[in-house]
Amino acid sequence: MADIVKPRDAKDVEDAVRFAVSNETALEVVGAGTKRGIGRPLQTDMTLDLSGLSGIVLYEPEELVLTAQAGTPLAVIEEAVRAANQELAFEPIDYAPLFGGAAGGGTIGGVIAANLSGPRRIRQGAARDHFLGAKGVTGRGDAVKTGGRVVKNVTGYDLCKLIAGSWGTLAALTEVTIKVLPCAETETTVVVHDLDDKTAMRAMAAAMGSSFDVSGAAHLPDHIAAHFDGLPEEGASTCLRVEGFAVSVKHRRETLAALLAPFGRVSFVEAESSRALWRSIRDARPFAHGQGLKRPLWRISTEPMRGADLADLIPPSAQMFYDWAGGLVWVGMPVEEEPDAAAIRSAVAAIGGHATLVRAPVAARAANDVFPPQEAGLAALSKRVKDSFDPNGVLNPGRMWAGI
Amino acid sequence: MSVRMPPVDQAVLDRRAQIVAALRQIVPGEGVIAAEREMRPFESDGLPAYKQLPMVVVLPETTGQVAEVLRYCHANGIKVVPRGAGTSLSGGALPLADGVLLGMAKFNRVREIDFDNRVAVVEPGVTNLAVTKAVEHEGFYYAPDPSSQIACTIGGNIAENSGGVHCLKYGMTTNNVLGCEIVLMTGEILRLGGKHLDAGGYDLLGVVTGSEGLLGVVTEITVRILKKPETARAVLVGFTTSEDAGECVGRIIGAGIIPGGMEMMDAPAIHAVEEFVHAGYPLDVEALLIVEVDGPQAEVDDLIGRVEKIAQDCRSTVCKVSQSEEERLLFWAGRKAAFPAVGRISPDYYCVDGTIPRGQLPLVLRRMRELSEHYGLRVANVFHAGDGNLHPLILYDANVPGELDKTEEFGAEILKLCVEVGGVLTGEHGVGVEKRDLMPTMFSQIDLDAQQRIKCAFDDKGLLNPGKVFPQLQRCAELGRMHISGGKLPFPDIPRF
Ligand SMILES: Cc1cc2nc3c(=O)[nH]c(=O)nc-3n(C[C@H](O)[C@H](O)[C@H](O)COP(=O)(O)OP(=O)(O)OC[C@H]3O[C@@H](n4cnc5c(N)ncnc54)[C@H](O)[C@@H]3O)c2cc1C
Numbered sequence: 001m002a003d004i005v006k007p008r009d010a011k012d013v014e015d016a017v018r019f020a021v022s023n024e025t026a027l028e029v030v031g032a033g034t035k036r037g038i039g040r041p042l043q044t045d046m047t048l049d050l051s052g053l054s055g056i057v058l059y060e061p062e063e064l065v066l067t068a069q070a071g072t073p074l075a076v077i078e079e080a081v082r083a084a085n086q087e088l089a090f091e092p093i094d095y096a097p098l099f100g101g102a103a104g105g106g107t108i109g110g111v112i113a114a115n116l117s118g119p120r121r122i123r124q125g126a127a128r129d130h131f132l133g134a135k136g137v138t139g140r141g142d143a144v145k146t147g148g149r150v151v152k153n154v155t156g157y158d159l160c161k162l163i164a165g166s167w168g169t170l171a172a173l174t175e176v177t178i179k180v181l182p183c184a185e186t187e188t189t190v191v192v193h194d195l196d197d198k199t200a201m202r203a204m205a206a207a208m209g210s211s212f213d214v215s216g217a218a219h220l221p222d223h224i225a226a227h228f229d230g231l232p233e234e235g236a237s238t239c240l241r242v243e244g245f246a247v248s249v250k251h252r253r254e255t256l257a258a259l260l261a262p263f264g265r266v267s268f269v270e271a272e273s274s275r276a277l278w279r280s281i282r283d284a285r286p287f288a289h290g291q292g293l294k295r296p297l298w299r300i301s302t303e304p305m306r307g308a309d310l311a312d313l314i315p316p317s318a319q320m321f322y323d324w325a326g327g328l329v330w331v332g333m334p335v336e337e338e339p340d341a342a343a344i345r346s347a348v349a350a351i352g353g354h355a356t357l358v359r360a361p362v363a364a365r366a367a368n369d370v371f372p373p374q375e376a377g378l379a380a381l382s383k384r385v386k387d388s389f390d391p392n393g394v395l396n397p398g399r400m401w402a403g404i
Numbered sequence: 405m406s407v408r409m410p411p412v413d414q415a416v417l418d419r420r421a422q423i424v425a426a427l428r429q430i431v432p433g434e435g436v437i438a439a440e441r442e443m444r445p446f447e448s449d450g451l452p453a454y455k456q457l458p459m460v461v462v463l464p465e466t467t468g469q470v471a472e473v474l475r476y477c478h479a480n481g482i483k484v485v486p487r488g489a490g491t492s493l494s495g496g497a498l499p500l501a502d503g504v505l506l507g508m509a510k511f512n513r514v515r516e517i518d519f520d521n522r523v524a525v526v527e528p529g530v531t532n533l534a535v536t537k538a539v540e541h542e543g544f545y546y547a548p549d550p551s552s553q554i555a556c557t558i559g560g561n562i563a564e565n566s567g568g569v570h571c572l573k574y575g576m577t578t579n580n581v582l583g584c585e586i587v588l589m590t591g592e593i594l595r596l597g598g599k600h601l602d603a604g605g606y607d608l609l610g611v612v613t614g615s616e617g618l619l620g621v622v623t624e625i626t627v628r629i630l631k632k633p634e635t636a637r638a639v640l641v642g643f644t645t646s647e648d649a650g651e652c653v654g655r656i657i658g659a660g661i662i663p664g665g666m667e668m669m670d671a672p673a674i675h676a677v678e679e680f681v682h683a684g685y686p687l688d689v690e691a692l693l694i695v696e697v698d699g700p701q702a703e704v705d706d707l708i709g710r711v712e713k714i715a716q717d718c719r720s721t722v723c724k725v726s727q728s729e730e731e732r733l734l735f736w737a738g739r740k741a742a743f744p745a746v747g748r749i750s751p752d753y754y755c756v757d758g759t760i761p762r763g764q765l766p767l768v769l770r771r772m773r774e775l776s777e778h779y780g781l782r783v784a785n786v787f788h789a790g791d792g793n794l795h796p797l798i799l800y801d802a803n804v805p806g807e808l809d810k811t812e813e814f815g816a817e818i819l820k821l822c823v824e825v826g827g828v829l830t831g832e833h834g835v836g837v838e839k840r841d842l843m844p845t846m847f848s849q850i851d852l853d854a855q856q857r858i859k860c861a862f863d864d865k866g867l868l869n870p871g872k873v874f875p876q877l878q879r880c881a882e883l884g885r886m887h888i889s890g891g892k893l894p895f896p897d898i899p900r901f
Contacts, residue, residue, distance in 0.1 A: 004900065006898065006901065007899075016896065016898055018896075019893045019894075019895055019896055023893065052899075061658065062762070115602065121602075125575070126601070128610060129575065138854060142854065145851055149761065150759040150760070150761060150792050150827055151791045152759045152788065152791045152792065152832055154576075154834055155839075155843070156843065156846075157855045157858055157859075158578065158613065158615075159855065159858070161607045161613070162611050164610070182662065183660070209544075211543070211632060211633050244699075247702045247706045248699060248702060248706070250702075251700045251702045252700060303599035304521050304522075328601070352598055355604075374604070377593075381594065382608075385606055385608070386606075387884075388857035388858055388861045388884075389857070391886060401605070404605075
């Protein structure tokens, strides 16, 4: 494999990309490399390691804004904002343990490039919704900036949205600006026990359709619930989180429990245990340890009420659980090395939405689409967007689809 | 008012009769308007200083018609300007003399309401308020609430990424839209997103939102709807200086409170509004805040107490908590009527829309007062204080020769100031034609080229709403060219392993 270049600053990144363009060199763009296993296998000549671009440039808690170099470890940022009792409200998943890595290793650039989110996606959005501005180097070797440092900004096209979730195929980020928000004073999770998947979807819809400001809604079926932290007992658990000021949480947990009582037996998971529970949901814990690590893993985004229909359409020995009130389904396939893309793709075609093959061996990722296949018009537009940023295909070429 | 628009294509104008006939084939009956008198209502939008009659107005009713109109115009090199309700404050829907004005008003149906999935599927000509009206019988609402919500359309909201007083807590349009159907200039129909969250590939919906009608014509939209909060209360807080008010805003957020809305007005705005609406605003203050918190009763009461305490600590001179829903609405009635109220005290007013980092407010207000003296024009300020979005209203008289030009210059100076202190040219009204030529104060040519290449990816002939957003429209072929030239570069001096 290729050699590694490690820029010290944005100018180095620009030089490296310009070198790559003029020498027809394909670059693998990495931060800490925790999500390297996601995407089609790359054939690159050189690794552009952005972890040297590290450090918080600006943090103004009262303005709810933070700017950092793209290679800044997420852990450093989380520590800084926690000291001001703030957080990244979109609750980014930590992918590293799903690939056998240590927790807490990613960079902020990677969080943005992969448009990470977590259970709070349903209420606070994903990285895209908190990503205010960026500097980066496009595949043309141009140092560009987009957005700004204020939340309300409609000046020019919102290229931040395109960059979030582009997996390093459009630009090598050098600096990002994000919105931060105050931490909740406390939280409680209301658990409804022993619901089947379809009833659980209805219970979650009732909770989400209430005014109780639910910030997490997950259903952990019987076969998998034991893998999560913080649950009071075994068996299927439908979890609804309320966060905020203590007086408010107290009121909402009671009213929510009353609302959900008709669906089944209800109990509570309090503050610290609740946090542990949602961390394990966020990080898809059942698939991040033991035998679970061997399962090819799919992440499916669909309309919430259709989530449970998936269970009928996929192999019965697959393991699965639901986040986002049913709209996010994690599916661990039963046979090592075999993601069974045909089964998943046809199931998702039936219910709507899209599926990403988060984890599979290299050969399987080379043989199957990793990102959702697109119909012709959309695929052509995506290719034109790629070409507009990176016409020579020097940045993570082919990571998302052939040619992109 | 003069602003340089793309050169008129005389060859297109010469074929006008033929073009009108061809469009009538696609959209029959009253859907094609070619008589000058009937086209008048379309000659400008919410920025009436700019006026231009279009070549022809087309009002399609179906996505198929939109696609055919665009395909025809693409094949024949005819420019197209989409239009919703025409309330744009930046001239986004300003017609072109040689262009088709594509009015989306007939796309006015709510197609589906799905309470279980908490979404509504609507046509782009549905008004913002109509979405809420369609779902409120179940206690739901659509969160982004521009002051123009009675009139403006969801299609326009997508194009401008519109906000409202509640976007501090609930986000702008872009945070509340899940999917759309869009027709490209070639007539190709694409679906982006749906009832699910996030894109499976590039977030094209994200870049379409806020693209000011330059990338495609949106023909259907899926929006997220929310259950109304249990209750809401508002506090009116008056201060003798804007510095104190600014500090109060910062401290409220610093205390971990994200209010449903947090608005500020300065003395001229307060006086104009109070005279008009009699909302009970204090007249002996320099700055007035409206802070609204929403949620369960217990939370709201608790937070109101905290806000009152913070206000006192920031030397507030007046602090009045709404005691009833009527009173809360009255507090807001004043703020919501700010534009017309200012309209009453001056023959004309010009609304500026920039965003600044909140902490810069005192500086910006001070500099604005200096500018006001310099230009001899009064300013009233309303301000989305929570997110730093300023709306200075410059009072002028269009009948005084030269005063409009002076006003525009003053507005431009304010926007440059916003950029200078770390803010941006527009927070919610869009660039349009109005701020187009100021874009270089915020972006380099390289930055602008990167944006224009996205335009090329969607509309390679540059036929959709040209003359807006970008100071100079470049040819796509030129933009596509790579400029790193001259043999292979040596490897730069970067650490290698
Ligand atoms: C009194 C007043 C108060 C206002 N208050 C606010 C406010 O609080 N917050 C705020 O954000 N804005 C506000 N605005 C500005 C304006 O209402 C918004 O920008 C609104 O979203 C425009 O919607 P519209 O339907 O009128 O669009 P138009 O003015 O008709 O068009 C606006 C832009 O959208 C494009 N467009 C329209 N429909 C489509 C479509 N279907 N597909 C593609 N492109 C399309 C047009 O080409 C144009 O570029 C206010 C305006 C007024 C007059």
